[in-house]
Amino acid sequence: MTSRLSLLAGMTLAALLPLSAQAQSQDPVRLGFLSSMSGTFGVLGAEQKRGMDLALEHLGNKLGGRPVKLIEVDDKSSPVEAADLANKLVEREKVQVVTGLVVSNSMLAAIDPLLKNNVFVVGANAGPSQLAGEKCHQNMFVVAFANEQWGTGLADYLNRTGVKRMMFLGMDYQAGWDHAKSVARNFKGENLGEIYTPLSQMDFSSVLTQVRAKKPDAIYAFYVGGAAVPFMKQWKQSGLGQSVKLYSMGAIADSMLLPAMGDAALDLETAYSWNPEMKTPGNQRFVEDFRKKHGRNPTQFAMFQYDAIMLLDAAVKEADPADADKFRAALKKANFKSLRGNFKFNNNNFPIQDIILQRVEKTPDGKFDVKFVDIIKKDVEDPHHRSCPLKS
Amino acid sequence: MSIAFLAEQSFNALQLGLMLFLMAVGVTLAFGTMRLINLAHGSFFMLAAYFYAWVIAQTDSGIISFIGALAGLAVLAVLIERIIIRPLYLRDHLEQVLATFGLILVFNDLVMMVWGRDPVYVPLPDILSGHVMLGDIAYPAYRLVITAVAIIIGIAIWYLITRTRTGGLIRASADNRAVVQALGANVDRLGGAVFALVAVLAGIAGIMTAPLIAVTSGMGDSVLIQSLVVVIIGGLGSISGALVGALLVAFVDVFGRTYLPFLLGNTTGFALANMAIYLLMAATLVWRPFGIFGKPR
Numbered sequence: 001m002t003s004r005l006s007l008l009a010g011m012t013l014a015a016l017l018p019l020s021a022q023a024q025s026q027d028p029v030r031l032g033f034l035s036s037m038s039g040t041f042g043v044l045g046a047e048q049k050r051g052m053d054l055a056l057e058h059l060g061n062k063l064g065g066r067p068v069k070l071i072e073v074d075d076k077s078s079p080v081e082a083a084d085l086a087n088k089l090v091e092r093e094k095v096q097v098v099t100g101l102v103v104s105n106s107m108l109a110a111i112d113p114l115l116k117n118n119v120f121v122v123g124a125n126a127g128p129s130q131l132a133g134e135k136c137h138q139n140m141f142v143v144a145f146a147n148e149q150w151g152t153g154l155a156d157y158l159n160r161t162g163v164k165r166m167m168f169l170g171m172d173y174q175a176g177w178d179h180a181k182s183v184a185r186n187f188k189g190e191n192l193g194e195i196y197t198p199l200s201q202m203d204f205s206s207v208l209t210q211v212r213a214k215k216p217d218a219i220y221a222f223y224v225g226g227a228a229v230p231f232m233k234q235w236k237q238s239g240l241g242q243s244v245k246l247y248s249m250g251a252i253a254d255s256m257l258l259p260a261m262g263d264a265a266l267d268l269e270t271a272y273s274w275n276p277e278m279k280t281p282g283n284q285r286f287v288e289d290f291r292k293k294h295g296r297n298p299t300q301f302a303m304f305q306y307d308a309i310m311l312l313d314a315a316v317k318e319a320d321p322a323d324a325d326k327f328r329a330a331l332k333k334a335n336f337k338s339l340r341g342n343f344k345f346n347n348n349n350f351p352i353q354d355i356i357l358q359r360v361e362k363t364p365d366g367k368f369d370v371k372f373v374d375i376i377k378k379d380v381e382d383p384h385h386r387s388c389p390l391k392s
Numbered sequence: 393m394s395i396a397f398l399a400e401q402s403f404n405a406l407q408l409g410l411m412l413f414l415m416a417v418g419v420t421l422a423f424g425t426m427r428l429i430n431l432a433h434g435s436f437f438m439l440a441a442y443f444y445a446w447v448i449a450q451t452d453s454g455i456i457s458f459i460g461a462l463a464g465l466a467v468l469a470v471l472i473e474r475i476i477i478r479p480l481y482l483r484d485h486l487e488q489v490l491a492t493f494g495l496i497l498v499f500n501d502l503v504m505m506v507w508g509r510d511p512v513y514v515p516l517p518d519i520l521s522g523h524v525m526l527g528d529i530a531y532p533a534y535r536l537v538i539t540a541v542a543i544i545i546g547i548a549i550w551y552l553i554t555r556t557r558t559g560g561l562i563r564a565s566a567d568n569r570a571v572v573q574a575l576g577a578n579v580d581r582l583g584g585a586v587f588a589l590v591a592v593l594a595g596i597a598g599i600m601t602a603p604l605i606a607v608t609s610g611m612g613d614s615v616l617i618q619s620l621v622v623v624i625i626g627g628l629g630s631i632s633g634a635l636v637g638a639l640l641v642a643f644v645d646v647f648g649r650t651y652l653p654f655l656l657g658n659t660t661g662f663a664l665a666n667m668a669i670y671l672l673m674a675a676t677l678v679w680r681p682f683g684i685f686g687k688p689r
Contacts, residue, residue: 043509172662194658197649198666200614202605205404205535206646213397229511229606237516237532237604239523260511260606 028069029316032089032119034110035100039077041225043256044102044301048124051302052099054290055309063309064316071095079109086110090117096321097122099308102301104128104174115139118324120331124308125301127350129178133384136348139324141331143311143338144304145273146350146382147175150249151182153355153377154220154271158247163218164189167211170222172196179222179249182383192216202230208238218245221252228252229260236264247271250370253360255297258368265360265368273340274303275358275372280341282310297369303339310336342378347392348385354378400529401646407535409642410542414597415619416626416634417549418590424566424629425586426481429488432472432495433594433619434612440465440595441602441611442503445512454517462595469591473584481583496613504609511606538600545596546635553631562586566629621669625676627686636684641669 033052035045049072061068071093075082082105089095090113097120101107107126114121115137123142131137132146158166168184168191170176176196184191192214195207211219223231232253235246250272253265276287276297286306290298298306314336319326334345342354357373415437422430443461451457476495480488520537523530553559565572565579573579598612605611622641626633648668653661664671682688 046509172666195653196658196662200617202611202614203404203408205407206401206649209397209400209404210650212400213394226511226606226608226611229608230604233516234604237521237534239530239532256510260513262513262515 026066028067029063029097029312029321030069030093030095031063031071031312032093032095032098033070033072033100034075034082034085034089034098034106035102036077036082036106037072037074041077041103044125045074045077045100047256047299047301048100048102048305050290050294051124051298051305052309054286054293054302055306055313058285058289059309059313063313064318066316075106075110077103077106079105082106083109083113086113090114090119095119097312099124099312100305101126107131111137111140120321120324120327122308122312122331124305127382128174129382129384132348132350132382133387134389136350136385136388136390138328138349138390141311141345141349143308143343143351145353146384147178148182148382148384149353149380150271150273150355151179151220152186152383153380154247154249154357155183155186155188157271157357157376158183158218159186159188163187163245165192165214165216165218166190167192167214167216167219168194168221169207169211169219170194170196171224171227172198175224176222180220183220183247189217197227199227202227204231204234205238208234208240211240211244212238216244218247220247222249224251228257232261232264232268236266241267245269250275250300250358254299254370256299258360258370259296261368263362263368266362268360269373270358270360270370271355271376272300272358273353273355274300275356275370277372278339278341278356280339281337283339286339307336307338307340307343310338345392346381346385347390348382348388349390350382350385352379352381355380396528399527400531401650402643403526403531403535403539405643405646406639407539407542408646409639410539410546411597411601412615412618412622412642413546413635413638414542414593415615416622416638417546417631418593419619419623420626420629420631420634421562421586421590423623424631425562426477426565426583427485427569428477428481428587429485429492430477430587430590431489431492431616432499433590434616435496435499436465436469436591436594437598437601437612437615438503438607438610439468439499440598441514441607442507442512443595444599444602445514445607446507448515458599461599462592465591465595466588469588470584473587477587478580478583496616500609500613509609511608514602514607516603534603541596541600545593549593549631558582558585618669621673623683625673625683627680627683629687630683630685633683633685640672644668644672 035048036042037045073085075085098114099122101123102125104126108128121140125144127142127144127146166187166189168180170180184194246268248270250270253268315327315330318330321327332345334343340353344352346352354375355377357376358370359373360368361371363369419433422428440461443464444457447457447460476491480491516534520534522533524533524536561577561582569579622637626637648665652665
């Protein structure tokens with residue numbers, strides 16, 4: 001009898017002990033997820049969230065072994081709403097770190113209220129050039145990319161493979177210019193012209209006619225969001241693909257958009273930071289678990305957010321977010337395994353990363369998939385880091 | 393710039409113009425016959441594309457899907473007319489605008505709830521996926537078919553409006569609804585029929601455009617704005633105005649985008665090209681405040 005009682009008491013004690021011992025250091029990390037989960041960019045914010053949820057699942061809902069208090073807010077793709085929510089996250093929810101931030105406009109609107117209140121920002125997609133340059137900040141880290149990186153890598157590849165005459169197409173806004181011009185600027189052959197179309201334009205026949213008239217060897221086209229599918233379909237229909245090679249960046253035809261394109265994107269080659277087939281540590285697990293949950297390959301939006309959570313996990317392991325100096329140093333070290341492989345932060349807290357080439361191919365079951373081809377340029381920096389006053 | 397280039401760009405503009413005409417003629421007919429400002433017109437464009445995509449995924453038959461989608465759309469249009477639009481005929485235009493704008497929001501969210509946020513795939517009919525040689529130009533066969541269909545429908549509408557008894561009633565009730573009613577014609581039923589007709593026209597435009605663009609929530613919104621520009625330029629209520637306005641807008645748009653950046657440099661050129669159709673609209677309104685074929689009211 002006594003032995004049973006003491007066993008019970010011992011078990012109870014054993015169960016309670018870890019609680020009391022860790023109570024102080026186990027305050028939850030207060031993490032805000034501010035993104036656009038509805039509205040124009042809702043597709044992207046929702047995909048980010050899938051990446052975050054999977055990362056937290058893999059970490060047992062802990063960051064650096066500590067519980068997480070996650071506060072998710074949706075700015076409905078509106079910068080005004082984003083600024084408002086940023087203030088609420090700071091004042092009402094007392095968050096220590098904010099992640100997400102899928103769109104540049106919203107990020108620019110939300111960034112001041114966050115940084116002024118000493119909140120750490122870990123951006124997982126948007127990387128407006130101002131924030132990479134003069135307006136960089138010691139407490140702001142972007143794990144994703146700067147607009148110019150993929151184009152810089154791609155131009156290098158085009159120069160190497162002997163492409164002589166090119167045209168550059170893009171959507172008429174900051175990202176469109178940044179992406180298309182970064183290829184155009186670094187391309188050593190002949191530039192036959194740049195054409196920028198308004199965001200609302202969905203009929204590209206007149207643009208394609210201009211391409212046909214100029215007879216380039218290849219074109220670079222930056223079309224994302226609602227314009228990506230129409231552009232690819234009309235490109236295929238124009239028959240130009242038989243004489244002109246098309247290059248772009250990965251988001252024009254990722255696993256969310258490919259099913260809507262049929263065979264229109266076949267043979268398209270794109271520059272990107274990551275591909276589901278890459279043999280980097282953790283990548284296979286990420287891709288397989290994502291496929292199990294959502295029935296398709298993850299996109300890069302989910303992957304960046306997954307990386308952002310893994311970065312936070314590594315940093316919280318080393319330092320408490322309440323201790324700003326130590327936590328900042330821990331983030332800067334980027335002591336985590338990025339699914340991209342090679343990753344480090346530049347002086348402006350934007351990534352230095354390898355650029356890859358991928359190609360859309362037909363799979364044996366008659367569907368289409370983005371296949372990893374090769375790493376085309378290693379350790380690519382963005383051009384803005386020189387105007388950032390931070391030291392590395 | 394060679395002749396072939398000019399010819400190809402003209403084909404592009406003609407095709408865009410006829411597509412805009414199919415949309416604009418609906419806006420103008422609804423206003424002409426029922427004094428109705430119908431912003432939900434873009435939603436019919438979108439819904440038809442979704443219906444078509446859904447039926448073709450089940451049946452694999454382009455013709456069944458085409459007819460099925462349009463039939464579904466017509467039924468929906470009759471219901472909307474009966475329940476939402478009819479009480480608004482005698483109301484202020486502002487109330488019509490608010491109600492039909494509300495419909496845009498409702499339908500944009502509804503399709504997202506039913507079919508999801510990701511764009512839906514609409515295949516191109518196999519026989520139309522090739523090219524036709526027009527002299528030296530390999531022009532996409534599908535775009536030529538769109539052009540031909542739009543011309544046929546344009547002629548059919550012209551015939552309906554100017555040569556048939558129904559057309560006569562439509563024109564008469566456009567001029568004076570009360571008198572036509574007093575003469576014993578069922579103006580309410582006519583309104584319902586016209587509303588279904590314009591929905592079907594928008595639907596045809598939506599289905600024919602679907603294989604070229606992305607079928608997503610909100611795909612009709614930018615088309616609606618362009619067709620409003622067309623109608624304002626051509627004159628609200630005028631069918632020939634819709635045709636002339638649509639072709640004007642399309643040619644100014646296509647050739648503006650081609651030549652303005654070339655003439656004025658990229659920055660000014662692209663900015664001006666984006667504004668071109670709106671400048672055209674402003675200029676038309678200064679010249680003729682009721683549009684080219686519009687009558688003062």
